[in-house]
Amino acid sequence: MRGTHEHRTIDALLEEAEVLGGAYDDYDSAAARERLARGQADTRLPAPRRSPEQGDRPSPPDRPAAAGRRYRTAHEQAAHDLDLAISLVVGAPRAADSLARLVDHRRVDPEGALVFGCLLHLVGHREAAQFWWQFAAGGGSRTAAFCLYLHHRCLAEFRDAEYWRDQTARLRGAHRASRAPAASAPGLRGFLLPDAIRRDLLRQCHRGRHPRLPPAVEAVLNRLRVTGDDEDFGEIPQPAPGLPAELARSRTG
Incomplete structure (x- = not known):
């Protein structure tokens, strides 16, 4: 039944999701969408294939996404792929x-x-x-470079998008050459967000919606200290000590 299938899909995505760059080799966004629909997830994320400029009209937002779904424009397709990538990273x-x-x-x-x-x-x-992704990509995160590729593609900034696509490939090659082990911080266990929230983000992607956090969680992030008014990026929230623990305690209410 649909409910059981959807639950199994989200279980698979959350079980196999990894946030560090080593987990994101050989990403194919079209295949990932098909796996999401089938419940056979492989969440590795890096150099995507080009999204088609035209495709089938998407399902209404309150219906589950079909396997092999294509959006009408490259911008819509990139937005969906970015939503999925973000949901996997934070979950x-x-x-x-x-x-x-x-x-x-x-x-x-x-x-x-x-x-x-x-x-x-x-x-x-x-x-x-975008500011923090550029910071991360500058430090070697190819997943951040991939998010920037999709972000600029959403905005029809195709020259910038291709730059970050190239950076994704370059960083992937540098990682393979260095074979550096993934770092791990001791002392903090568990997920960043409660289980119900992580599942709901993926469920929203699965139904073709733009994922949103519950108001209580948004409030935590909106209370963060903001520094300056950057000429390019505007006001930039800063991460605060205790933020991971506060997010982990958040509830949907």
């Missing part, structure tokens, strides 16, 4: 560890910046999300 088992390393000001962590950018995007701070 991944290592997201809390990564964000914790970022909020500890003794360490500058690219993967934590990736996670923080994804959270900001979910609450509508798109320019600030």
Whole structure:
């Protein structure tokens, strides 16, 4: 039945999701959408194939997405792929560890910046999300570079999108050459977001909606200290100590 199938799909996505860059090789966005519909998820994310400029009209937003779904424009397709990538990043088992390393000001962590950018995007701070993704990509996160590729494609900024597509491939090659082991922060266990919220983000993607966090969680992020008014990105929220624990305690109400 549909409910059982959807539950199994989200279980598979959450079980296999990884936030660190080593988990994102050989990503194919079209195949990922098909796996999402079938419930056979492989959540590795990096250089995507080009999205078609035209395709079938999408289902209404309150209906489950069909396998092999295509959107009418490249912008809509990129927006859907970015929503899915963001939902997987913030729902991944290592997201809390990564964000914790970022909020500890003794360490500058690219993967934590990736996670923080994804959270900001979910609450509508798109320019600030771009800032943190660029910070993360500059530190070597190819998943952040991939998010930037999709972000610029959503805006029809195709030259910028191709730049970040090339950076995704370059960072993937650098990682394979270095064979650097993935870092892990001891002392923090569990997921960044409660289970119900992680599942709901993916459920919204599955139904073709733009995923949103519950109001209680958005409030946590909207209370963050904002620094300056950057010429390019506007106001930029800053991660605060205790943020991962506060998000983990959040509820849907």
